[in-house]
Amino acid sequence: MIKLFSLKQQKKDGEPTQKVGNQKKASAAQLRITKDLNELNLPKTCSTEFPDPDDLLSFKLVICPDEGFYRGGKFTFSFKVGPNYPHEPPKVKCETQVYHPNIDLEGNVCLNILREDWKPVLTVNSIVYGLQYLFLEPNPEDPLNKEAAEVLQNNRRVFEQNVQKAMRGGNVGNVYFERCLK
Amino acid sequence: MGSPMTVSDQPHSGRWNHLKKLLERSGPFCHPDFEPSSETLNFIMNSCKILVIGAGGLGCELLKNLALMGFQQMHVIDMDIIDLSNLNRQFLFRRNDIGSSKAEVAAKFINARVPGCNVVPHFCKIQDFDSDFYRQFHVVVCGLDSIVARRWMNGMLISLLQYNEDGELDQSSLIPMVDGGTEGFKGNARVILPGVSACIDCTLDLYPPQVTYPLCTIANTPRLPEHCIEYVKIIQWSKENPFDCPIDGDDPTHINWIYEKAQERANQFNIVGLSYRLVQGVVKNIIPAVASTNAVIAAACASEVFKLATSCCLPLNNYMVFNDVDGIYTYSYEAEKKSDCIVCSNKPKIYVLENGGIKLKRFIEDLCENQAYQMKNPGITASIDGKNRTLYMSQVKSIEERTRENLNKTLDELGLRSGSQLFVADVTNPNTIILELKYTNSNGMLTD
Numbered sequence: 001m002i003k004l005f006s007l008k009q010q011k012k013d014g015e016p017t018q019k020v021g022n023q024k025k026a027s028a029a030q031l032r033i034t035k036d037l038n039e040l041n042l043p044k045t046c047s048t049e050f051p052d053p054d055d056l057l058s059f060k061l062v063i064c065p066d067e068g069f070y071r072g073g074k075f076t077f078s079f080k081v082g083p084n085y086p087h088e089p090p091k092v093k094c095e096t097q098v099y100h101p102n103i104d105l106e107g108n109v110c111l112n113i114l115r116e117d118w119k120p121v122l123t124v125n126s127i128v129y130g131l132q133y134l135f136l137e138p139n140p141e142d143p144l145n146k147e148a149a150e151v152l153q154n155n156r157r158v159f160e161q162n163v164q165k166a167m168r169g170g171n172v173g174n175v176y177f178e179r180c181l182k
Numbered sequence: 183m184g185s186p187m188t189v190s191d192q193p194h195s196g197r198w199n200h201l202k203k204l205l206e207r208s209g210p211f212c213h214p215d216f217e218p219s220s221e222t223l224n225f226i227m228n229s230c231k232i233l234v235i236g237a238g239g240l241g242c243e244l245l246k247n248l249a250l251m252g253f254q255q256m257h258v259i260d261m262d263i264i265d266l267s268n269l270n271r272q273f274l275f276r277r278n279d280i281g282s283s284k285a286e287v288a289a290k291f292i293n294a295r296v297p298g299c300n301v302v303p304h305f306c307k308i309q310d311f312d313s314d315f316y317r318q319f320h321v322v323v324c325g326l327d328s329i330v331a332r333r334w335m336n337g338m339l340i341s342l343l344q345y346n347e348d349g350e351l352d353q354s355s356l357i358p359m360v361d362g363g364t365e366g367f368k369g370n371a372r373v374i375l376p377g378v379s380a381c382i383d384c385t386l387d388l389y390p391p392q393v394t395y396p397l398c399t400i401a402n403t404p405r406l407p408e409h410c411i412e413y414v415k416i417i418q419w420s421k422e423n424p425f426d427c428p429i430d431g432d433d434p435t436h437i438n439w440i441y442e443k444a445q446e447r448a449n450q451f452n453i454v455g456l457s458y459r460l461v462q463g464v465v466k467n468i469i470p471a472v473a474s475t476n477a478v479i480a481a482a483c484a485s486e487v488f489k490l491a492t493s494c495c496l497p498l499n500n501y502m503v504f505n506d507v508d509g510i511y512t513y514s515y516e517a518e519k520k521s522d523c524i525v526c527s528n529k530p531k532i533y534v535l536e537n538g539g540i541k542l543k544r545f546i547e548d549l550c551e552n553q554a555y556q557m558k559n560p561g562i563t564a565s566i567d568g569k570n571r572t573l574y575m576s577q578v579k580s581i582e583e584r585t586r587e588n589l590n591k592t593l594d595e596l597g598l599r600s601g602s603q604l605f606v607a608d609v610t611n612p613n614t615i616i617l618e619l620k621y622t623n624s625n626g627m628l629t630d
Contacts, residue, residue: 038561
């Protein structure tokens, strides 16, 4: 065990005991996101956009599915990584209006690893794959957009047509969707 | 009770006798290096600077305990104001103080009540101060109700650590952190020697995970009153934006609105058990506070501060739990330092260069070729003049394109100097490592 203050050193306001460069050190979130991004291995359907490359805590992910109901569409998600990352998941919102059982019209995304099943060992990569999976396998069991989920459950054909209609830009029911084809 | 009482300015001569017994005599439980001396009392009274974080349930107890133990140079930080519901246990506050700053009222009370004591209040967030402020203290003691604030403080004290070129810790840069926490009838007290013993982030798994409900349950199949409150909080608030601002848990009109909407939703799904208090609890994540638990934990923390400051006794090693839900149970154990802790295991490695004239490209090549590093595709960020900068990252296309031009700039041109820290991520290492630049041949203008 070390003995502290053996010198009973005097400490004074604003006068550092030692001259140290006036630099802010990186936060744990910053160190971890640097690691996550350096090891990002995006599927070919995905790309990232960094509005400010110096700010790694806020970026966009663009997914262009090449199969499934959403083939040909282009969907943008915003990622906000908080100071508590990786102990809390990033906040992810869908910025493209999409007709999807697990994404509501405000852009909230129902993906287990974004909320209740998040663990610090998961990475940005895990979320990317999770989001991509949502487009390949929309899950009507866990709906956020209940109408879309019901249609998917009752008639896949109609659901497919609705997705197409929404992606081309148009009304599904009384909701208008903006065009989001690539 | 009225205003604080004032003890005569000339307290009786035996005021510190009880401390002198501990500080001027040796004994079997003393720290091995302890030297009995009358200087020690002088040190804790006049030189030793203590920072108390939080002036709430634990903070009031801590300030009172420390002041009565002879500590006279204290600062206290608290961003909160006094609420009616605090008065049952935060005994430095009176009804007239409601709405005033906790830190300011607490400091005023202690200074008036304990002769010679000089508590300096700061009515702000801990994040409002930088490392120069925190470096002035000998010991930091926390009475916080937030894990985020604890982690921030922990990270700050770890960032103050200085290592020499052999990677040895410079002990004069170490500021111990004593941390108390309570939740109902349970509590803990711990001593953290940053860089030496387990830090807050080493033992993060001790904190209960935040309760989150699946979004789809909240949206479609609510079963609990909490689900209804969460629905209003997460979905309905942003949709209807009733007050054109984010939710303020301290604003009764906000809580009332949430309560009303949650009640409507609860009725719709035949859910019972919703109450105003539950809404407040869920929105603000309130944990009930028990005065006696605070007193026990604060007493333990204050003793630890005293032991650390005087070396009269070995400090707690290093984690004490306390539980008096049913009878009394207490136990101490040594929480282990995590060898891969992202916060405290990450001591900077010194990277020696002649000067900053080398190009970033060459620097990266060296990280790959150098026997000591042998990296594959390092991604490098840095903190330059307090701002995060991404220097180069080859793996992310959109970042690579915009940082490529940095490759042909020298470290000087990028704003790096001797003492600057680089954060380097690479597949060969599970964590981002910190490299601290050291120029052997600098002309003094580039260094600090």
